[in-house]
Amino acid sequence: ALVAALAGTPPKGPLSGKRILITAGPTREAIDPVRYMSNHSSGKMGYALAQQAVRAGAQVTLVSGPVSLPTPGGVHRIDVISAADMHEAVMQHAKNNDVFIACAAVADYRAADQQPQKIKKNQQELTLTFVKNPDILADVAKMQQGPFTVGFAAETQDVAHYAKDKLQRKGLDMIAANDVSDSRIGFNADQNALHVFWSGGDQLLPVASKLEVASALLTLIQQRMSACQ
C-alpha cells in the first residue's frame, strides 16, 4: 500500500478505475458587464461528491461554476462561468467518463441580448427577455454509449412528482431530488437529504452531512451500474 501511494497509484476502493465527471455550483448569466442572473448554489454538494468519489478510488473531473470552495485533493477542476461554458466543458469530457453527475444549479435561461455596456438606470422599470440555455443533462443522457447519467432536481413543491418526470423525460439513469424549501437541507446548508429515483425503484437518503449523503449516493450509483451491466 505504501509503495502504491508513493507511486501515485490510485487508491483501491469501490469506484477504483471509474472515471466520474461532476458539475457543481451555480452558473452566472451576464446581463451587462456589472449585472447577472444566477441560481442559489454553494457548490457544497458537488464538491462533497467529488471528494468522496476520489476517496472511493475514482478519477474525478469537476466542472465548477463560481464558488468559494477549495478544490478537494486529487480532483481535476475546470472553472466555468456561464451555462454555455459549462455545456462545452461537459460535452468535451463526457465521452471519456463512466459516470456523469449533474449537481450544478445551471441557469435555465440567459439574457437574450447581453449588453456590452452597463445599462443605465434611467427607467423606472426594466424589462428583460431571457432565452433557454442548452440542456447539459439531457444532451449527455442522449449520447450514444454515454456515461451513467445522474441528475439532480431541486424543487420547492411536488418534489417526487417533478423528479420522476425529469428522470423519464430526459432519459436519465438516476435522479436525486431534494426539497430546497426545507432550510435544514437548503442551498447553503452543510446537511442534505435526497430522494433518489431510477427506473423501477427509489431510495430515501435521510438527513446527514453532505459528505455522508455523497457517499450514500455514490454507493447507490455503483449498485445500479453493477445491476445494469
Place this chain on the structure above:
Amino acid sequence: ALVAALAGTPPKGPLSGKRILITAGPTREAIDPVRYMSNHSSGKMGYALAQQAVRAGAQVTLVSGPVSLPTPGGVHRIDVISAADMHEAVMQHAKNNDVFIACAAVADYRAADQQPQKIKKNQQELTLTFVKNPDILADVAKMQQGPFTVGFAAETQDVAHYAKDKLQRKGLDMIAANDVSDSRIGFNADQNALHVFWSGGDQLLPVASKLEVASALLTLIQQRMSACQ
C-alpha cells in the same frame, strides 16, 4: 499604550473618535426561491476600507451583502441580502455616524413580482419586469445633519463624466470612480485605482493594492472633512 490596549481604548490614529459606516459586496434580488439577479462584487474594496478605518482609529460598522470574506478585526458587521435590507440597515445607522462610504454594488432593480415557487422552464422565452430599488446613497446624502457621504461609481465608459454627474445629482460630498472594464482593477481583482471627485477638486489614486487605495481614500476623506469644518 499597553494600558490603553488592555482597557480596550480605541487606538489613536487620524480617524480616532470617528464613526464610519461602510457598505460592501453585492446585493441579491430574488426572482423566485432559486433564481436571483445580482451585481459583480467581491466585497474586497469595502472590506479593505473597513480594515484600514479600524487601523486609523475609527469605530466601523460594515453593512455587507453576501460575500466570502472574513470580518476584519474590530469591525461591527451586519449581514444583508437585498437592496431593501441594506437600505433599512443603513438608514438605521447613518444618523449615528460621521462618515458614510457606499462601496456596495447595490442592485438598481428588483423583480417586480417575486415568485413564491420556482418558475418552471416550460417557455422558450422568459420575460421579467424589474422595478427601481430605493437609492441608499441619495437617501443618506439628503439627510439633515447626515454623515460626510462618499459614493462609488463603477463604470465601463465615460467614467469621469458619470462620476461628476452622480456627485452633483445626488448631493454627495465625494465620489470615487473606477473603470471596471480594466481587468487589472475590475471586480475580483486585488488591486484598484480610483479617480476621486469632490466639489471643486479631484485626485487620482493610482493602481495599488486595495488596502493601499483604501488608506489613500480615507486620508482624502479626512482632509476634505477638515477643510469643510
